[in-house]
Amino acid sequence: MMRGEQVGSFVFPRWTNVLRPVLAVALVVVPAYVVVLLAYGASPRTTNVGYQPVQPVPYSHALHAGQLGIDCRYCHNTVEVAAHAALPPTQTCMNCHARIRTTSPKLLPVRESYATGLPIPWVRVHDLPDYVYFNHSAHVRRGVGCVECHGRVDTMEVVTQVHRLSMGWCLDCHRHPEPHLRPPDMVTKMDWVPPGDPETYGRQLRQANNINPSTQCWTCHR
Amino acid sequence: MPRGLIYGAVLLAALALIPLALIARARVTTSGVPRIQLIQDMGRQPKFKTQSANPMFADGRAMRPEVPGTVARGELHEDGAYWAGRTPDGWVMAFPVAVTDQLMRRGQERYDIFCAPCHGLAGYGDGPVAKRADALQEGTWTPPSSYHTDLVRQRPVGFIFNTISNGIRNMPAYGPQIPVADRWAIVAYVRALQRSQDARATNVPPELQRQLR
Structure with missing residues (x-):
């Protein structure tokens, strides 16, 4: 070399x-x-599904809405007339808890709120981006059940987000609402099942209730 | 091939699996942490939505309560018979609204939502909440009244309306929770419940009486 x-x-x-x-x-x-x-x-x-924040009071929907069968609208009483399904004021809790479980330590924040007038710092679970203007009343009064977006809340000890609540997910239903429709008086019945084929039944409901969901941008965005 | 390079490649491949494992975990578990928004896109705007918090105020509420001693536009409730079930002469005896089939159906629906948890679907005071309260035996609970006593049957409609609005004895006020029109609908339905549980065969229209047998 x-x-x-x-x-x-x-x-x-x-x-x-x-x-x-x-x-x-x-x-x-x-x-x-x-x-x-x-x-x-x-x-x-x-990113969205499975959000399960810790609440200031360990309120169980499984007990109140499930076992006791209290209608969703007993507490969320604005859902049929307003865009926002109101979180109940402490007064609504005290309707019963002034007399039931009056010394429960779990309910201490409720009693404190009632005594001081300061709100209970509930944590919002289903929170859409601020540029989305979702209207509860528009959906509930046309027969889109609570369960369609919120899942079986009546079986949840702690409320968890079970659906994506993304734009694509909204549009899936706006383009093809039939399988998600029910008679408007059944919206809060979590275990309701359509009689017969959901597709056929949904088509009948859609026709009967004149449901034409818009897919225009301005329907949800302003 | 140098050993170091091979080890490095294997290590990189192993590290590349970690994000995938984290994603898989996120999809099957719940989380107490709000979602991470990678692209913000004005998803959180400095504005106050319904029932949101505003640290500017001592009570933290963005929505402001009514100022004491003021009346909002359209909320001056002068018609006592309709808004309070009461006139200067006493309780309202006849409905201040037209009792229609529609009102009755609305009343039934609202009754089942707001009243049935305690009073029961038929008004005997045996709703699921009352039953559970009884079962707990805490001594702080008074059972709700049955509507099917002579005392309650003879109450004027205005009195029942007032009871719903302002509460009575242990029953809390439902005025803030139920709009006035719905309260009258509920009163109508309570009257219907009372008649249904205190009916005789002769109350049935003659042409339908044969079906009772």
């Missing part, structure tokens, strides 16, 4: 030949990985 060959020239070692096929594979695998990561990681199914 001559001395001159060793100076001023670099020879790739033989193993670098492997890098070419490795690089080819990486060019396919890495973009695919990024796509999968974004598609699943940023999907509302991952």
Whole structure:
């Protein structure tokens, strides 16, 4: 070997030949990985579903709405006339709890709120972005049941978000509402099932109640 | 091939699985932390929505309560018979609203929502909440009244309206929870319940009496 060959020239070692096929594979695998990561990681199914905040009072919908069968509207009484389904004032809790479980430590924040007039800091579970103007009354009065968006709240000890509540999810129903419709007087019946085929029955209801959900931008965004 | 490079590649592949595992976990578990919004897009605007909090006020409410001693426009309730079930002469004896089939159905629906939990669907005071309160045996509970006593049957409609609005004995006021029109609908339905539980065969129209046998 001559001395001159060793100076001023670099020879790739033989193993670098492997890098070419490795690089080819990486060019396919890495973009695919990024796509999968974004598609699943940023999907509302991952980011939105399963939100279950700790509430100041361990109020059980399973007991009140499920076991005792109290109608949703007993507490959320604005849902049929307003955009916002109101959280009940402390007075509504005290309708019963002035007489029932009057010394329960779990209910202490309720009694404190009633005595001081300061609101109970309930944590909102189903919270849409501020540029969305969802109207409860428009849906409830046309026969979209509570359960369609909120799930079986009557079986939840702690309320959890079970649906995506994303724009695509809203549009699924706005484009094809039939399987999500029921007679308007059944909206709060969580265990209601349509008689017969949901599709056919939904089509009848849609016709009877003249339901034409809009898919225009301005329906939900102003 | 240098060992270090191979180890590095294996390590990178292993690390790349961690985000996927986190995503998989997020999809099957619940979380007490609000969602992370990667792209904000004005999803949280500095504005106050219904029932939101505003630290500017001592009570933290963005929605402000009525100022004491003031009357909002359209809320001056001068018609005592309709708004209070009472006139200067005493309780209202006849309904100040037209009793229609529609009103009765509305009354039934509202009754089942607001009254039936305690008073029961038929008005005997045996609703699920009353039953549970009895079962707890705490000594602080007084059972709700049955509507099917001579005393309650003879109450004027204005009195029943007032009872719903302002409460009576242990019953709390439902005025803030139930709009006035619905309260009158409920009174109509309570009257219907009372008649249904205190009926004789002769109350049935003659042409339908044969069906009773």
